[in-house]
Amino acid sequence: METPTCGPYECLRVIGKGGFSEVHLAKHMETGDMVALKVMMEMGVDLEIVRSEVRSLEHLSHPNIISLVDSCEDATFMNSNCQEMNVMYIALELAAAGDLCNIILLSGRFPEDLARYYFHQLLEGVDYLHSRGISHRDLKPENLMLDADMNLKLADFGFSSTQALNETLKGTGGYMAPEIYTGLEYSGHCVDLFAAGVILFIMVAGTPPFKESKSTDPHYKTFPGNRKDLFWRFHTKRREGGLEFFSDDFRDLISSLLSVDPHVRPSMAEIRAHPWYNGPVPTQEEVQEEMEKRKQIIDESNDQSSQKAPETYTAKTIYRGCSGKDEAPNMSAIRKLAQYTPGITKYTQFYSTFDEDTLLATLTQFCEEFSLDYEVNDEEYKAKIEFGTKMVDVTLQVSILEVDETKRCIEFFKLRGAIFDFIEAYKMIKGFFGGQADTTLDD
Template sequence: MTNKSTLDDYTILEKIGSGLTAKVKVVRDSESGEVYAAKIYRSKSCEASSRNIIRTADNEIANLQQISHPNVIKLICSNKSGEYVKKSGERYSCAYIVMEFCPNGNFYETIRNIGRFNENISRFYFHQLINAIDAAHQRHIVHRDLKLENLLLDGDYNLKVTDFGFSASVFDKDGSRMLRTHLGTEGYMAPELYMNINYYGESVDVFAAGVILFIFRSVNPPFSRANMSDRIYEILVKNPKKFWGLYSRNKPQNYYSEEFKSLIMGMLHPNPERRFTIYDIKNHPWYNGPIASLEEVQSIFRRNA
């Protein structure tokens, strides 16, 4: 019996997240005392499921190793045959990755607690998000599961993109840039994913980033799913003026600037061939408008602490 569970040379401090394939825990390096986040992949009794989980871990590790950017979570180390020792003394083998720890939670929690951001703060975080996506795309890697829960806040309240479990090369197995595996999180998935057709990974990431930006300014998402069976999404596609009218209710006049609307419509375009690229986004007037300083951003968190 011990006071704390351990993961190899790390002491388990607390659990901070859990998903289908892994759980995330705060750990302390027993030698250096540094605190990190450990993503521990679940063991399955089914051999085929265990192999799939190991493949997911391998994929996340390989892709994170290729990306070095201040707004992408930093990979510290990994082990496919680590030993987890419970407080009871029970031991089991597991795969895990150790990453930098972001103590200020994720953007889902932040938006829920603080509410919508003004335009300048939205730009601050949107710049960080787009720069992180751009860094991944330049390494020919697409995330494919961008959402508020996968955007973390570090100790200084900078954005960090995490969870590259669904990430992939922009090139499919046949060498084309059209991907075939349909996955992601409903509400952030581009319409082509619901249509079960091949798709461009970069364009799917842009669509999800457009949803995220809309939530920054609105709190709520623009629609439930990007499918014509969703009434709000259908209005967005067929009658954008009515869409913006619906979301402008109970908000100050001209709350959504024309430049903001233009950017959102370009990023959420139903046709991926006409959807904005990262280049289009970075050259858009709204993107290049006034941006909050880090000190201004930090002040909103201090006020809401």
């Protein structure tokens, strides 16, 4: 197989997926510079979203905002089969340590001082945006990347806006402020600070505060009902120390940031003057040490060599596609085991010393037993898996990659759904393979 290329870049490895896009770890073929290359197929992609992201990034320069390296609306992508297609791409600064969300969900919630360190960096990036008349409108832990020094970088500006007031329903459910749902004009700056409050809660609690900021949500409805005491009682009833699990200042800041009325929420200046914001903060060296410790725990858990082989699989196993049709695996097809390429930290993956056919069979067996629907590509050793329950509602892709002659990587990408559901699905599948599913540092 040939290494895919896109314009002047060699695409080494897929590190993220979206509806009409893929993010590749890529290397410039002349300079050797490494980038995160967001490649978008022209068919189906919203061109204005792409242009909005480029416009927002091309004049920004801040240590807590991902940098734009290059962009092109008319490029040629050549895949591993030497087939060409027209695409658009955005080349971005590489955030080598991955995203903040996966570290929290796979290693456990942050103590308040560590959360404060990253909340400071988050607000520095947001304040810089706002000072230049830009609102992000899609702040969430998945869009908070970490560089090699474990510093936070805001990413994904596809929903950003330069308008003082907006009306469009943009954002991600769970992080969108209540005024966005009304269809009336809202301040992009205010909704960014609401989302920052949700992110801060997740950093300290390890769980989301609610599913949606609507009066129908069982947890958020305590805000318009002026019963924030019930909100905190719910989120502390199973935690050590009860209500005192969170500091008084933390509860006060979160309660004000998540207020229904945007005029009641604190401004950027008021947040910075708040007692919780001005509490103790670890040094950069202490943060790096703590984050490396968490990363090492996740890496050690993922580097398993004792995954179980399936006990019941035979060559007659049926591969059922999303169409509902049953198809026998194509044993005569030319198999294409993609090569694993290091270069960026990805936490939702694990390793095995079993061969790729055994691993694909195990994955198929899992799909038969636990998924709502699935589609296995036995030629490229990957599967699209759909879950649809109250507990887990997500669609993901699982790929098997070759690390070396004796080691394989099983890598996961979220295609649809909430990140919390994605992590639960990842843990389920990892556990089915015999890997250690729980690596958290929670109390």
